[in-house]
Amino acid sequence: MDGSLDSFTTLSQGTNLESKLEAKSKERNSQEITPGIFYGSPAGKPSKKPVQLLHLLNEIQFDLAKEKEVESREPIWVTFPRQDQAIQYADSHGKAIAVFTYQDHRSGQRRFLATSYEEFWCRYKNMQADVRHHYEIIRQRIPCHLYFDIEFNRDVNKDADGEEMVDILLSAVSSAFWDVYSLTYEPCWTVELDSSTGEKFSRHLVIRIPKAAFRDNSHVGAFVGEICARISRLRDSDDKFNHLFVLEGDSRAMQQSKIFVDQAVYSRNRSFRLPFSSKAGKSSMLLPTHRFRCKGKEEKIVFMEALICKLDDECKDLLTFGTEAANRGGSLPMGAFQVGPSAKTIHFGAFNISGTSPFPALDKFVESIACIEDIPGKIRSWYWFAEYGVVVYNISGNRFCEHIGRQHKSNNVMYIVDFRTAGYYQKCHDPDCREFEEKQCKAFGHP
Incomplete structure (x- = not known):
C-alpha cells in the first residue's frame, strides 16, 4: 500500500494524468459522495477543498479496489528484509495477515514474512525438516495466548526432572x-512442545483459555511474573516449588x-520458534x-493451536494483568476496543503514534x-485501525471546526480517513459537536 500511496505525489505532474483522474471521478460520480458533501458545512454546502486532493482520495479508492481484486485471486506471501516493513504490510491488509521470521539455511540471513496462517x-508442511528455521512474531499490542519458555542445563542440574517440573508449574498456573480470574484450569488448555537434547531441557507451553486470550504479551509477561513471585514465596512452605529452581553458569x-x-x-x-x-x-x-492438548492430534492442528497470536473465532474476552489495576487482574470484552457500527471506543490493536504514519502521502x-x-494544522498523532481500514489523525495548531464555522477555544x-x-x-x-457529527454520519450511512 505504501508504494501505491507514494505514487500519489505525482498527481500534479502533467495535464494528461489530471484529465484521466477527472474522467474516473465523473464515471463514479453517480455512485459516490464526495468527501466535502459527506461531511458538509454549517450552511449545508460542501466545504471548499483543492480539486487535486479530492482526486487523491479517489485514487486511493481506485488503487485499493484493484489491490483487493488481485488479493482475492492470489494468496499473500511477501518477504521483507526488515521487521517493521513486514508489520506495516500486515497492518495494511487487516487481521488475517500474520508476521513470521525465518533464517535462510544457506546464507544465514534473517528475513520477515507476511502471509496468512493457512x-x-x-508451504511450511512441504519444506524439508532441516531447512525449517521459522518463528512467529508475537506482535506488541496484539491479543495473544499465555505462553512459557522453560529450560535448564541438564549437566549442571543432574537431579532435575523436567516433566515433573512442568507439572508443578502448571499447578501454580x-x-x-x-485467584485472579476465577477460572478453573483444565490440562486440555495446554499445548506442550519439546526441543530438549542430552545437554539441555527445553519446552514451550501455550495455554489456550476457552473463549478468552490476554490483551497482549505485556499483560502475559506481568501475569507470568506474578506466578513466578508466588512460587518464590511458597518455596519455604512447600518443598515441591524448590524443584523449579535450577543452577545457571558454567x-x-x-x-x-x-x-x-x-x-x-x-x-x-x-520471535518465538514454531x-x-x-x-x-x-x-x-x-x-x-503428545501430552495435554496435543495428544493424538495431527500435525496441522498442533501447528495451528501452538500459534500464540492466532485466536479462536469464539474468543470473547481479553484478560488483563498489571499493577495499575487495584486487583491487578481483570477481563474486558473483545469488542470494547473496536471501532465499528456498534462501538464508540478505540480498537485495542490500533497504533497511537506521533510522527509519520504508514501512509506518508x-x-x-x-x-x-x-x-x-x-x-497551518499539523498531525499531532495518528491511529491506524487496520481491521476497519480507517486512519484517525489528531490535529494540533488549528482548531477550526466545520460544524460551528470557527476555531474552538480549547x-x-x-480528521478521519x-x-x-x-x-x-x-x-x-x-461535547456540543458530538451529536451533530453522529447525525451527519448516520445520514450518509457511515458508521
Whole structure:
C-alpha cells in the first residue's frame, strides 16, 4: 500500500494524468459522495477543498479496489528484509495477515514474512525438516495466548526432572487462574512442545483459555511474573516449588539459582520458534510431547493451536494483568476496543503514534486540508485501525471546526480517513459537536 500511496505525489505532474483522474471521478460520480458533501458545512454546502486532493482520495479508492481484486485471486506471501516493513504490510491488509521470521539455511540471513496462517502452513508442511528455521512474531499490542519458555542445563542440574517440573508449574498456573480470574484450569488448555537434547531441557507451553486470550504479551509477561513471585514465596512452605529452581553458569563459582521459566520472552515483537522448526545450525526440532492438548492430534492442528497470536473465532474476552489495576487482574470484552457500527471506543490493536504514519502521502494530504484560514494544522498523532481500514489523525495548531464555522477555544479537532469509501470527515473533542457529527454520519450511512 505504501508504494501505491507514494505514487500519489505525482498527481500534479502533467495535464494528461489530471484529465484521466477527472474522467474516473465523473464515471463514479453517480455512485459516490464526495468527501466535502459527506461531511458538509454549517450552511449545508460542501466545504471548499483543492480539486487535486479530492482526486487523491479517489485514487486511493481506485488503487485499493484493484489491490483487493488481485488479493482475492492470489494468496499473500511477501518477504521483507526488515521487521517493521513486514508489520506495516500486515497492518495494511487487516487481521488475517500474520508476521513470521525465518533464517535462510544457506546464507544465514534473517528475513520477515507476511502471509496468512493457512498459506504459511501449506508451504511450511512441504519444506524439508532441516531447512525449517521459522518463528512467529508475537506482535506488541496484539491479543495473544499465555505462553512459557522453560529450560535448564541438564549437566549442571543432574537431579532435575523436567516433566515433573512442568507439572508443578502448571499447578501454580492453575492456582493463579483461580485467584485472579476465577477460572478453573483444565490440562486440555495446554499445548506442550519439546526441543530438549542430552545437554539441555527445553519446552514451550501455550495455554489456550476457552473463549478468552490476554490483551497482549505485556499483560502475559506481568501475569507470568506474578506466578513466578508466588512460587518464590511458597518455596519455604512447600518443598515441591524448590524443584523449579535450577543452577545457571558454567563454573561452580559463578552458578546462581533461578526459576526455570525464562521471563525475558515477553518483550515487544518477540520471535518465538514454531512447531517442527529447529534453530539454525541445530538439529533439535520443536515437537509436540503428545501430552495435554496435543495428544493424538495431527500435525496441522498442533501447528495451528501452538500459534500464540492466532485466536479462536469464539474468543470473547481479553484478560488483563498489571499493577495499575487495584486487583491487578481483570477481563474486558473483545469488542470494547473496536471501532465499528456498534462501538464508540478505540480498537485495542490500533497504533497511537506521533510522527509519520504508514501512509506518508496521506499524512501530507491531511495536513493540507487542516490548513484553514491561513492557520497551518499539523498531525499531532495518528491511529491506524487496520481491521476497519480507517486512519484517525489528531490535529494540533488549528482548531477550526466545520460544524460551528470557527476555531474552538480549547478543543482540538481530528480528521478521519476511511479507505473503504475513500472519504474523510472532521470531528472534534467538543461535547456540543458530538451529536451533530453522529447525525451527519448516520445520514450518509457511515458508521
